Amino acid sequence: MVSTEENERLTRVGPDTPCGALMRRYWHPICAEATLRKNPVQPIKILGEQLVLYRDRGGRLGLLHHRCAHRAMHLMFGVPEEEGLRCCYHGWLYDHAGHILETPLEPVESHIKDHVRLKAYPVQEMGGLIWAYLGPEPVPLLPRWDLYVREGSFRQIVAHRLPCNWLQVMENRGDLAHAIYLHGRLFQYALERQGRLTDDSQARYNATMRQQSDRLQRGVYPQYRPVYNEFGFTKGNRESDQPDDATSWIIGANPVLFPYLLGFGPGSVGIRKSYQLGIPVDDTTTWHLQYFCYTFPEGVEIPEQDGVPYVEVPLTSEQGEYTLDYVLGQDMVAWYGQGEITDRTKEHLGQSDACVVAYRQLLGEQIDIVGAGGEPMNVFRDAAQSDRPELRIPSRTGYEPFGRRGALSAAGFYRANYHRVSEGGWLYIDDDADRYCPDRDLIVELYRKTEELLDKDEAQSSRR
Ligand code: FES
Ligand SMILES: [Fe+2]
CATH class of the missing domain: 3.90.380 (Naphthalene 1,2-dioxygenase Alpha Subunit; Chain A, domain 1)
Known part of the structure; x- marks a missing residue:
């Protein structure tokens, strides 16, 4: 059992909480790369903070506070430009570090962009995911597990x-x-x-x-x-x-x-x-x-x-x-x-x-x-x-190494037999989240081919 205070301390992850401070020492996945490919501007929430992730036309990723510094328009409606994200309301343009590059409806001599900056966080891509770091500098490395x-x-x-x-x-x-x-x-x-x-x-x-x-x-x-x-x-x-x-x-x-x-x-x-x-x-x-x-x-x-x-x-x-x-x-x-x-x-x-x-x-x-x-x-x-x-x-x-039946079956009955039909008449792959994999049928087929290969190997070695 833990006290109410301890329960709060261990669970809350917002910016001003003890666990939030701990969580801000790590890189977190914030979006799938496949999602960003469908729409290069995405609203993001992570550790209680609302942000907007974008990929500009130059291929650079940025993660900004979700509201424009001008009059708080949500940047999820922003337009990705060659460099940076443009607020759709009056065209302010931000770079990946939150600097304002342009305030196009203001006089050229306007200094707004020199003293206003939007909160921005570092982002990286790895393994089909976009990762962000929301903590203090120096930024640690993204571990490549x-x-x-x-x-x-x-x-x-x-x-x-x-x-x-x-x-x-x-x-x-x-x-x-x-x-x-x-x-x-x-x-x-x-x-x-x-x-x-x-x-x-x-x-x-x-x-x-x-x-x-x-x-x-x-x-x-x-x-x-x-x-x-x-x-x-x-x-x-x-x-x-x-x-x-x-x-x-x-x-x-x-x-x-x-x-x-x-x-x-x-x-x-x-x-x-x-x-x-x-x-x-x-x-x-x-x-x-x-x-x-x-x-x-x-x-x-x-x-x-x-x-x-x-x-x-x-x-x-x-x-x-x-x-x-x-x-x-x-x-x-x-x-x-x-x-x-x-x-x-x-x-x-x-x-x-x-x-x-x-x-x-x-x-x-x-x-x-x-x-x-x-x-x-x-x-x-x-x-x-x-x-x-x-x-x-x-x-x-x-x-x-693979190539021995033991290696395959050691993975467990279900895992090794995803391509087979159970007595209940369903493929074993449907017993876990693999059933939702976009390429589920292909995975089933690759399992079947693996078994065929192992059968062949086994037959050959017994002939020897
Ligand atoms: S609210 Fe974004 S430019 Fe005006
Ligand atoms: Fe479980």
Whole structure:
């Protein structure tokens, strides 16, 4: 349980808040490059600030305060010029640093432009996303994590806008325990209501619930703990009767990278890797991104991508019903189902919340560091450090080459079998947010080709 004051301190991200000051030490994604390509001027909200992002005709990005300094016209209606953004009302022209280049309806000798300047922030492009830094100078480096810059992989971004505070999303990152009921029992119930629930023993929800009833019968329970590393932590997990040296307890799963990135599969084998990011738009809105990166084995040709495709998916169906028959849909309803900013003074935490508590502690410590004038974790100033080829966290298996069936199936039944139809008659890819990928059908096809290739390899090696 935390006090009301602490709940406020940990959750609010506006300009004059302690957590807002911490968040302003990091680069944040603010817009998909694909969105900006459709319309080069976009209204943006990030950390409670209203801004306008544009790309001028010279290709330069700018991020400005949303209102014109003349008479407060919203700059989302601005016109991108060769250099800068022109307010559509009386034509004042701004450059990327917020300087006024022209006030065309004023006399040439007017000095307005010499002493008025609009607030502006640095922006950069990486991995199909536009990133912004809203904090104090000197501006740190934008860390180039593995999946954003990986070559030869196929990428897709699936996004949602959630009506809740970012910390609820982040706490779920530490909470491995939720998967048992949220992605097991609720999944079964959602399919039951659709008339699609089967006994398919391989299906994630059935396997999960079978495992849980086995635990209950044996009188054991799942245990969790943070396993800290230089960027955050992984989630150590075991069953209560397992030994202290169980690998999953020592190494942990799914790294949490401070402040809000969750990694699935970095440093491991398998086709599909992803990041999930819960970006604080304001105190009660979170922009959630699942950043998918598929790496297929040599011999499976992937088409060249013209940018990273981006899709924003509504939370409910056209009939207004919550979509609960896929994993991320279940996660998201849990996040905003806790309320806009959940009242943590009312909660009753148990042993299964160990990593949730660990994240809150880490957050509190980092807020304190910034409050005391220090530099929080994961702020990079040395190019050799920020330009990492991979998110280097301990992993159970390390990188392994493809070409062996083990490598594919190690990614898990669902992940490895997206191209197959379940007993319920649906493709396994539809069980998670991948179903919304703009190139979903192509991904299914590439999985099928991978399996064909592995079959061929296997047949050849058994002949040898
Ligand atoms: S309000 Fe923008 S130029 Fe007048
Ligand atoms: Fe989940």
